[in-house]
Amino acid sequence: MKVTLNRVNDNFHFELKNERGHIVNVDSRPEFGGDDKGASPMELVLMSVAACSAIDMISILKKQRQEITSFKAEVEGERVQVEEAKPFKNIHIVFYLEGDIKEDKAAKAAQLSFEKYCSVSKTLEPTATIHYKVVLNGKQLEN
Template sequence: MKITLNRLNDNFHFELKNQRGHVVNVDSRPEFGGDDQGPSPMELVLMGVAGCSAIDMISILKKQRQQITSFKADVEGARVQVGEAKPFKDIYLVFYLEGNIQEDKAAKAAQLSFDKYCSVSKTLEPTATIHYKVILNGFELEKL
């Protein structure tokens, strides 16, 4: 896996491209000297956790022939000061699923994602605690 970065202005606006040609812009907020032309690198980390776990969960549920009509997620990160850096200490995800999905299968899909499959959350696991819950058809599920 390889990513290339190209600076686009005199501040912190960058274009990042993967080997398949997909492009993401990254920047910093104006209060930190940027021009707000894209998400910050830390926002991309949160996007990575949400996207990785969503792919896992949908893949698992599709294999179990569950009918997903809507899949959304909210993710928030709480950071802590460590020297000059502010890494994530806690990451909170809420998944909103709708469709003809069995409760136990939805809960198990989330559990498997975070316990076994999601490489992004596994990468962050040594330094951040990931908390999640699943809301299925408007009702919060109990964790397994």
């Protein structure tokens, strides 16, 4: 796996490209000297956790022949000062699923994602605690 980074302007706007040619814009907020032309690197970390676990969960539920009509997630990260850096200490994710899905299968899909399959959350595990909730058809499920 390889990505390349190309600086777009004189500040902090970058285009990152993967080997298949997909481009992601990254920038810093104006208060940090950027032009806000893309997501920040730390926002991309949160996006990556959500996307990775969503892929896992949808894959698991499809294999179990569960009918998903809507899948959304909200992710919030709490950061802590460690010397000059501010890594994530806690990450909170809420998944909102709708469809003809059994509660136990939705809960198990999330559990399997975080405990076994999601490479992004496994990468963050040594430094951040990931908390998740599943809301199925408007009802919050027990973890």
